[in-house]
Amino acid sequence: MPYYIGDVIQDQKKLIARTPEKFREGGIDAQLFARVEGIDPARGEVALQDGRIFPYDVLVMATGTSAFVPELPGLDLPGVVSLRNLEDAIHIKTWLKEKNARRVVTIGGGFIGLEMSEALSAAGIATTIIHKDPLPANRWDPALSKVILEELQANGVEFVGGASARAVEKGTGAPLRVLMDRGDVEADLVLLAIGVRPDASLARAAGLKIGSTGAIAVNFSQQTSVENIYAAGDCCESFHRVSRRWVNIPLGDIANKQGRVAGRNIGGRPMTFDGIVGAQSFRLFSLQCAATGLSEKEAAEAGFSPVSNITWGSAMAPALGIKKIGLKLTADRSTGRLLGAQAVGAAGAVGRINALSVALWAGMDLDQVGYLDLAYSPPYSPSWDIIHNAAQALSRSL
Amino acid sequence: MAKNLVIVGGGAGGGSTAAEAKRNDPSLNVTMLEQGKFVAFAA
Numbered sequence: 001m002p003y004y005i006g007d008v009i010q011d012q013k014k015l016i017a018r019t020p021e022k023f024r025e026g027g028i029d030a031q032l033f034a035r036v037e038g039i040d041p042a043r044g045e046v047a048l049q050d051g052r053i054f055p056y057d058v059l060v061m062a063t064g065t066s067a068f069v070p071e072l073p074g075l076d077l078p079g080v081v082s083l084r085n086l087e088d089a090i091h092i093k094t095w096l097k098e099k100n101a102r103r104v105v106t107i108g109g110g111f112i113g114l115e116m117s118e119a120l121s122a123a124g125i126a127t128t129i130i131h132k133d134p135l136p137a138n139r140w141d142p143a144l145s146k147v148i149l150e151e152l153q154a155n156g157v158e159f160v161g162g163a164s165a166r167a168v169e170k171g172t173g174a175p176l177r178v179l180m181d182r183g184d185v186e187a188d189l190v191l192l193a194i195g196v197r198p199d200a201s202l203a204r205a206a207g208l209k210i211g212s213t214g215a216i217a218v219n220f221s222q223q224t225s226v227e228n229i230y231a232a233g234d235c236c237e238s239f240h241r242v243s244r245r246w247v248n249i250p251l252g253d254i255a256n257k258q259g260r261v262a263g264r265n266i267g268g269r270p271m272t273f274d275g276i277v278g279a280q281s282f283r284l285f286s287l288q289c290a291a292t293g294l295s296e297k298e299a300a301e302a303g304f305s306p307v308s309n310i311t312w313g314s315a316m317a318p319a320l321g322i323k324k325i326g327l328k329l330t331a332d333r334s335t336g337r338l339l340g341a342q343a344v345g346a347a348g349a350v351g352r353i354n355a356l357s358v359a360l361w362a363g364m365d366l367d368q369v370g371y372l373d374l375a376y377s378p379p380y381s382p383s384w385d386i387i388h389n390a391a392q393a394l395s396r397s398l
Numbered sequence: 399m400a401k402n403l404v405i406v407g408g409g410a411g412g413g414s415t416a417a418e419a420k421r422n423d424p425s426l427n428v429t430m431l432e433q434g435k436f437v438a439f440a441a
Contacts, residue, residue: 018413018438023430028416034431036406046404046431054429056404062412085409086436202406233411252410259414266403266415267422 001089002112005096006119015086039206041226058266061203061216061224061231062259065196065250070107074168075192079175082192083112092189101125101188105178107165108193109136111282111289114148116191117157118285128158128185130165130178139295140342141328143310147344151287160185198235198248211237215248220272222262230266232258239275242293242339242360243302251280278340279357281350290353293340293360296330305333306340307398311390315348317378323347329356329366329390336365336398338391348380352387366395400425408432 003009023030035049039059046054067082069075079099081092095101104120106113109131117127129136129152135145136152136159152159163180171177174186198215200208209225211217216236218224224231233255237246254276261273281290299306308330315323325345331338341356343349359369370391376383403419403426405412416430430437 016436016438017410018417020437023413023416023437026417027420027424028428028430030408030416030430030432030437032408032432032435032437035433036431039406046406048431054404054431055402057401058403060403060405060407060412060415062405062407062409062415064407064409064411085434087434230415231411232415233407233409235407235411255410256414259411259416260418262411263415263418263420264422266419267426269422 001083001086002115002119004089005083005093005116006122007093008119008122012086012090015089036202039202041206041229044228057228059229060262060266061208061229061235062233062255063199063202063235065234066199067192068195068197069192070165070194072165072167077168077170077176079188080168080190080192083116084196092191095189096120096123096125099175099188103128103174103185103187104189104191105130105176105185105187106191106193107178108195109133109138109159109161110193110195111137111280113191113193114152114284115282116193117152118155118283121155121157121285125188126156126158128160128187130160130163130180130185132162132164134161136161137289139291140289141295141308141310144289144326144328144342144344147326148284148287148289151284155285196234196250198250200235203231203235211246211248213237213246213248217246220274221265221270222258222273223265230262232262238273241275241277243298245302247276247278249276249278249280277357277360279353281353286346287344288347288349289344290350291340291342292353292357293338294330295340295342299330299332299339304339306330307333307394309390309394309397311386311393313386313389314382315345315352315386316380317382320378325349325352325386327352327386327390329369329394331366331394331398333398336367336395338364338366338369352385355387366391366398370395400427402426403428405430408434408437410438413438
């Protein structure tokens with residue numbers, strides 16, 4: 001959606017995988033503007049706000065997320081928005097065009113806020129990001145976050161770190177003004193990108209078990225605590241194969257897989273969804289950013305004794321040129337098992353994190369990772385890849 | 399009588415569930431309830 005708002009993707013239809021008509025052709029009755037009032041598991045009925053009742057034999061909760069909205073004065077002003085769905089995206093794009101917007105202020109420096117700054121920049125709109133911590137992308141090692149910050153600054157994005165917004169009010173030179181604890185900034189649009197929360201309110205009201213993450217608890221078949229009610233997507237938990245804990249990571253690829261698994265089980269061809277390792281990526285201008293597994297903090301919380309290193313190198317053989325890449329590995333001190341990885345680079349970061357995600361899935365230790373058979377050729381890596389160098393160096397330090 | 403499958407939410411999770419359930423069991427009556435204006439949109 002950020003790419004649509006920035007006009008990199010011009011046609012909103014390209015964001016729709018399947019229209020209601022397509023669903024109907026496939027024998028699926030897709031009802032729009034159908035707001036659910038409540039669910040009665042004892043009767044097996046869903047009640048809509050417009051009074052309609054839908055009886056079910058099997059129910060699926062796929063209620064997604066809602067944007068986390070902080071308690072600040074002025075957030076009800078027109079032009080203060082969050083980005084959760086396609087309607088929000090269309091609203092934002094229309095607003096930016098109508099106001100001939102020059103500057104957007106984004107509150108929150110997580111990956112949505114970062115992706116949006118790139119998209120808006122492509123549309124010729126300047127961005128200021130207000131973030132509570134000194135560096136963007138919280139889960140990331142400061143050494144890598146610094147590279148992310150430099151990429152923002154090199155592309156004209158203003159990053160105000162260690163700052164909080166206090167209020168939004170009407171501006172003088174632009175429609176809106178954001179008051180911070182230090183200084184103010186005016187904007188044509190204010191984007192709230194502080195994060196999202198699983199939307200489990202209907203599930204909770206229906207008596208379904210909610211996990212410690214606040215998302216709907218499910219088993220490996222995507223079943224909730226009620227046998228004939230399943231859940232899929234951002235509203236439910238998934239099993240993290242490294243921490244062995246149930247987590248909530250709202251990403252569209254996970255939602256798709258959980259949905260297919262739920263659909264297989266409902267349709268009578270059972271299978272399980274065996275979990276995730278926490279792989280994710282985003283692009284920031286010409287920087288690839290990707291991470292997988294656990295951060296050191298998460299690893300310690302999961303009972304490991306994490307040890308990490310950061311390795312800098314090139315994503316191609318230096319004789320051909322340098323494509324700078326930084327790789328952080330985290331492993332368990334006592335077993336040498338790989339626990340997590342983060343990478344930023346001009347090239348090759350996402351591919352390496354994908355490889356390391358498979359290593360995490362397989363439970364490999366650093367000695368195995370250090371000698372993995374990877375696809376070597378000079379345009380794509382030195383003969384010792386940064387993965388090998390990093391894993392061997394970390395193994396030596398154990 | 400055919401089973402009724404009702405899905406609350408028409409995003410990635412709901413849309414995938416609907417399509418895959420129907421593919422595996424074409425006899426299902428599948429209804430997908432989306433509160434907004436669009437179904438199966440990309441993030």
